[in-house]
Amino acid sequence: xxxxxxxxxxxxxxxxxxxxxxxxxxxxxxxxxxxxxxxxxxxxxxxxxxxxxxxxxxxxxxxxxxxxxxxxxxxxxxxxxxxxxxxxxxxxxxxxxxxxxxxxxxxxxxxxxxxxxxxxxxxxxxxxxxxxxxxxxxxxxxxxxxxxxxxxxxxxxxxxxxxxxxxxxxxxxxxxxxxxxxxxxxxxxxxxxxxxxxxxxxxxxxxxxxxxxxxxxxxxxxxxxxxxxxxxxxxxxxxxxxxxxxxxxxxxxxxxxxxxxxxxxxxxxxxxxxxxxxxxxxxxxxxxxxxxxxxxxxxxxxxxxxxxxxxxxxxxxxxxxxxxxxxxxxxxxxxxxxxxxxxxxxxxxxxxxxxxxxxxxxxxxxxxxxxxxxxxxxxxxxxxxxxxxxxxxxxxxxxxxxxxxxxxxxxxxxxxxxxxxxxxxxxxxxxxxxxxxxxxxxxxxxxxxxxxxxxxxxxxxxxxxxxxxxxxxxxxxxxxxxxxxxxxxxxxxxxxxxxxxxxxxxxxxxxxxxxxxxxxxxxxxxxxxxxxxxxxxxxxxxxxxxxxxxxxxxxxxxxxxxxxxxxxxxxxxxxxxxxxxxxxxxxxxxxxxxxxxxxxxxxxxxxxxxxxxxxxxxxxxxxxxxxxxxxxxxxxxxx
Numbered sequence: 001x002x003x004x005x006x007x008x009x010x011x012x013x014x015x016x017x018x019x020x021x022x023x024x025x026x027x028x029x030x031x032x033x034x035x036x037x038x039x040x041x042x043x044x045x046x047x048x049x050x051x052x053x054x055x056x057x058x059x060x061x062x063x064x065x066x067x068x069x070x071x072x073x074x075x076x077x078x079x080x081x082x083x084x085x086x087x088x089x090x091x092x093x094x095x096x097x098x099x100x101x102x103x104x105x106x107x108x109x110x111x112x113x114x115x116x117x118x119x120x121x122x123x124x125x126x127x128x129x130x131x132x133x134x135x136x137x138x139x140x141x142x143x144x145x146x147x148x149x150x151x152x153x154x155x156x157x158x159x160x161x162x163x164x165x166x167x168x169x170x171x172x173x174x175x176x177x178x179x180x181x182x183x184x185x186x187x188x189x190x191x192x193x194x195x196x197x198x199x200x201x202x203x204x205x206x207x208x209x210x211x212x213x214x215x216x217x218x219x220x221x222x223x224x225x226x227x228x229x230x231x232x233x234x235x236x237x238x239x240x241x242x243x244x245x246x247x248x249x250x251x252x253x254x255x256x257x258x259x260x261x262x263x264x265x266x267x268x269x270x271x272x273x274x275x276x277x278x279x280x281x282x283x284x285x286x287x288x289x290x291x292x293x294x295x296x297x298x299x300x301x302x303x304x305x306x307x308x309x310x311x312x313x314x315x316x317x318x319x320x321x322x323x324x325x326x327x328x329x330x331x332x333x334x335x336x337x338x339x340x341x342x343x344x345x346x347x348x349x350x351x352x353x354x355x356x357x358x359x360x361x362x363x364x365x366x367x368x369x370x371x372x373x374x375x376x377x378x379x380x381x382x383x384x385x386x387x388x389x390x391x392x393x394x395x396x397x398x399x400x401x402x403x404x405x406x407x408x409x410x411x412x413x414x415x416x417x418x419x420x421x422x423x424x425x426x427x428x429x430x431x432x433x434x435x436x437x438x439x440x441x442x443x444x445x446x447x448x449x450x451x452x453x454x455x456x457x458x459x460x461x462x463x464x465x466x467x468x469x470x471x472x473x474x475x476x477x478x479x480x481x482x483x484x485x486x487x488x489x490x491x492x493x494x495x496x497x498x499x500x501x502x503x504x505x506x507x508x509x510x511x512x513x514x515x516x517x518x519x520x521x522x523x524x525x526x527x528x529x530x531x532x533x534x535x536x537x538x539x540x541x542x543x544x545x546x547x548x549x550x551x552x553x554x555x556x557x558x559x560x561x562x563x564x565x566x567x568x569x570x571x572x573x574x575x576x577x578x579x580x581x582x583x584x585x586x587x588x589x590x591x592x593x594x595x596x597x598x599x600x601x602x603x604x605x606x607x608x609x610x611x612x613x614x615x616x617x618x619x620x621x622x623x624x625x626x627x628x629x630x631x632x633x634x635x636x637x638x639x
Contacts, residue, residue, distance in 0.1 A: 108460075
């Protein structure tokens with residue numbers, strides 16, 4: 001009889017295991033019910049995309065300030081090819097308050113808009129050899145949102161919020177946390193980027209067991225609003241050189257008076273990011289260029305002085321692509337594809353005036369951060385030669401006055417400056433390069449405030465050179481890019497055959513790392529759940545044994561369960577389609593499913609599911625460089 005009771009207990013073991021698994025599953029589901037996973041951000045389709053494989057992307061909101069409903073929007077594109085290492089470029093537009101979807105759809109993203117309904121490939125897209133992450137920064141910009149009384153006012157606060165965003169983003173996508181990280185942008189992002197870089201370096205130095213040090217590998221700032229005094233002083237000088245204003249004219253006299261008022265304000269200090277008296281120089285300059293053309297007035301385009309615009313817009317209606325971008329990003333099918341919060345009632349706007357009006361920093365200008373940053377991080381400053389608002393003369397004055405890494409300006413020895421090297425791209429004069437002591441300066445000829453809009457392939461060449469891309473393991477036709485007539489290290493801006501064996505191996509290693517990182521993170525919560533389940537199982541066993549004793553005492557027989565009862569859930573499987581889990585994504589909900597399956601449910605070959613296969617590369621085919629004069633607006637004068 002004792003043997004019989006023991007055998008009956010063993011026969012109940014599958015039932016016990018099943019009960020524990022069910023309890024574990026239920027508790028794990030509750031634990032992760034309100035937590036988004038990477039798969040929730042996957043963009044399955046993009047309206048208007050060209051035929052062929054869709055570039056792998058994720059998009060959506062991440063909450064960073066729960067007390068004020070602050071959510072940042074991101075749009076991430078995976079690299080099409082892996083060169084010698086993994087890289088991620090973070091792109092920010094300026095304003096303050098201008099959306100980085102400008103960069104995504106008009107500059108460096110994989111697609112451009114042919115019209116409001118049709119996307120075409122961007123041949124010079126920056127995601128060729130780097131993952132690219134566009135972020136609407138700060139909160140309230142573009143698709144990002146926040147309560148109206150909680151707009152960011154200071155640069156340090158903006159940087160802290162951005163680091164919070166990155167912390168949460170890397171928890172969702174841990175496979176990218178070990179990449180070389182570059183931060184790039186233009187215009188007022190010349191204030192954002194150095195402050196964010198400073199915050200990242202400070203975070204790295206604080207350390208901590210749970211904090212992986214991010215490898216900040218470089219900064220790229222185009223037509224940057226970095227040092228206001230030099231830019232204010234350069235407005236009139238640039239206007240003279242470009243023939244916008246004639247020296248000795250009445251207009252020149254009026255502007256020189258305002259210039260002197262500005263100079264006195266700057267001499268008194270302290271240095272600020274914006275100065276009202278100095279801003280008036282540009283406002284007066286634009287007004288003085290206004291002339292009547294029929295029924296309207298036309299003024300110079302402050303973002304591309306080769307063009308004009310209606311007064312008082314003076315460039316705010318520019319570039320022409322904006323006519324397609326705005327209606328495209330307001331389409332319901334597009335906002336649904338990008339996982340835009342349905343409760344966000346306002347449609348996308350390029351620049352949010354409320355963000356700009358509230359962003360009145362008393363912070364010191366970012367130029368003061370550059371000397372310390374240059375001790376640790378290489379920086380590229382690049383300028384389009386036809387931009388007025390953040391013109392190249394102001395940037396060159398900034399560099400000449402800056403002291404860093406043991407020298408002033410581009411001095412390489414006392415009294416000797418680094419030479420300007422003439423740059424040709426595919427046989428055409430493209431600009432010049434100048435570099436010393438971790439700082440590189442590049443001027444793009446015949447280009448506007450938005451250099452990548454004008455020359456996506458040339459800026460990609462600049463990026464790849466700066467990142468040290470090695471195309472030897474990939475193939476493709478090298479680009480003919482020369483400095484002073486000499487061929488520079490080979491890069492490519494098209495015609496790449498595809499991921500080689502080394503690239504695929506690198507991708508596999510990255511995904512393996514991400515999987516184990518996800519296991520580690522999920523393991524903590526699972527241990528707690530297992531402890532509860534074990535306690536529940538122990539109580540259940542105790543109760544069953546007590547019951548059996550009771551039955552034996554009353555009836556004198558054995559308590560036998562109906563045959564097969566314990567196997568009712570053995571065939572349970574996760575029914576989600578593997579096609580919905582894109583290459584490289586690791587959903588922690590899946591981990592919970594794996595932890596909860598019994599040995600019998602794991603059997604059956606699920607380990608062979610193609611959940612982590614590397615996707616095929618997309619083929620680019622557009623001819624953006626054939627467009628006429630182009631540009632971009634609103635990055636500094638958003639209010």
